Amino acid sequence: MALRSNPTLRQRRLGSELRRMREQAGLGGSELARKLGISPAQMTQMEMAKIGVSPERLRMVASACGCANEPLIDALARMASERGKGWWEEYRGALTIDFLEVAELEAHAARLTFCTTAYIPGLLQTRAYASAVFARLFPPLPSQEIETRTTFRIRRQELVRSGSTPLRTFIHEAALRMQFGGPAVLADQLSALVDDSEQSGISVRVVPFALDTFPGSGENLTFAEGPVPELDTIEMDVSQGALFFDSQADLAKHRVIFSRLDSTALQEEESREFIRSIVKEVKATHV
Template sequence: MARRKQPTARQERLGSELRKLRETAGLKGREAAALLGTDSAQLSQIEFGTAGVSEERVRRLVAHYACTDTELIEALVAMATDRTRGWWEEYRGHLPTSFLDLSELEHHASYRWDVDFLHVPGLLQTEVYARALFSYMNPFPEIEMERWVEHRMKRKVIIERPNPIPYETVIHEGALRIRVGDRAAARAQLARILELSEAGHITVRVIPFDLDRFAGAGSAMVYAGGPVAKLDTVVRDGPHGTIFVDAEAQLDRFRTLFRKVEAVSLEPERSRDFIHRLAKEL
């Protein structure tokens, strides 16, 4: 297969999972390459996601690595054989690669959790809110602005399609009170959150300012469930860009962190009442 110049986060993840299995099996790269009848350079390309790998080669590798986790194996095979060119591909070259990687991650996710402290989570944002947010953070020409906003609106497909994924979000009161746009935009945004919160697959919880002994979660967090727990992913925005976290120990920590934040937040019904009161104040 031709070498990829810029692999997607999903392609890199497949390679990293194969590398983890090899290292767990105690095999060096050249040993694993020999089992495939290739060289260390090609195996390295597979493990970095810069080269594709066939179903037959994935199955041969995991067999040599003595992996017996059937669900994980089938999930890796699905990643290797997936040729989906999703809707996000039309934005390649126009939007940051991390945006497209997130869209692909969401497309394949089995569920999604969000924690946000400063902004309404992207999947709940109205078009007016998203435009105001992007205008403030990244002032650029109108045509670029429209692409950013359009892309964000299209991402909602995962919770609006006929077979939506379960979605849970915890939003701090601060994010609900900050007026990214004007008063009318803020009111419409709260109304949109209330509307979505009525859906059976969507759970919205609020953390009020007056909560005792709450130290936060550090920063906003997106947690995307994979086909198996080992393929879950955490997405965090940092000062140097977007980071996709997949180390097992870190995933465990973020699962625990989400449940701690969820546990101290208001129940869904009380959260809706809380948002109703905020809307009436506007």
């Protein structure tokens, strides 16, 4: 069997869950391999997602590890049975892996929650705003790459536009005032954000400057809920790309952060009025 050279995000997550299951059982890789009747090398390759694992083999691993978490086992078995490629694979080679993996994460989420401090969440950006976000990068991107990134981002939005995946977002006032592309682009973006916030399945909550505290450390975060809590994932935007976290400690910490945001952010109608007030201000001052 040929080894995978570039396992996908989902394949790597499945492998890490196998490793986590083994470690929680207190078993070494060689010991578990003996129980399964495979070589230690095969066990390592499964955990590193270099080779696939069938749903049947996954259940054998769970049994050998004494795992009794049936909802988790069933969810992992469904992951193991996935064979098709997502639409984002069309962009492999045209965009960096980070872009593809973010789309892959979103496509498999039961619900998405965003916290942004510098810009409007990508799934709610207008084309002009998204293009301006990419155009401000340094060193500057070629115009064709800006167009490719923008088109990819707009295509990602089909997920929430269709209503298939609920979206909840907490947006700091700083992101509402940050200008990408100038005041006219910002005004149009904020007006579109208000329209989106009135759609079923999309919740927009504002965290104004007036709050005396801001939960978390201020990164732009995505909390992607899985079919079971153990398969939730945190994605963090950094200048070098996207970082993914799935340890139970990281998930627990960020659940608290989002819970605090939920208790402190403006409610939905208050948020809409707040955004409308900024639109009026921008238009009166600049447009």
